[in-house]
Amino acid sequence: MALTLEQLEHIARLSRLELDPSEREHYRKQLAAVLEWAERVTGIDESLHPEQLTSHEGLRPDNPKDSTLADDLLTNSPDTERGFYRVPRVLDQ
Numbered sequence: 001m002a003l004t005l006e007q008l009e010h011i012a013r014l015s016r017l018e019l020d021p022s023e024r025e026h027y028r029k030q031l032a033a034v035l036e037w038a039e040r041v042t043g044i045d046e047s048l049h050p051e052q053l054t055s056h057e058g059l060r061p062d063n064p065k066d067s068t069l070a071d072d073l074l075t076n077s078p079d080t081e082r083g084f085y086r087v088p089r090v091l092d093q
Contacts (some may be wrong), residue, residue, distance in 0.1 A: 012027075
């Protein structure tokens with residue numbers, strides 16, 4: 001992608017960067033190269049994969065079941081309050 005010096009100056013201004021006149025051409029070329037690379041990769045299909053993906057046969061089925069109740073977990077805590085873990089204060093009021 002061709003990037004003009006005016007576009008580079010606009011980007012620098014938005015980024016609050018001050019570029020010396022000697023730096024402008026150098027950064028224009030670098031940013032143009034990055035933008036060209038980004039244009040190339042945006043056309044790649046994200047679903048492409050270098051290896052053939054297979055189904056996961058042989059794995060156990062994913063059967064939902066009840067999880068541990070919060071009250072059971074709180075019994076392991078040395079200090080609780082209104083259904084929550086109570087911890088020491090770390091911030092001043």
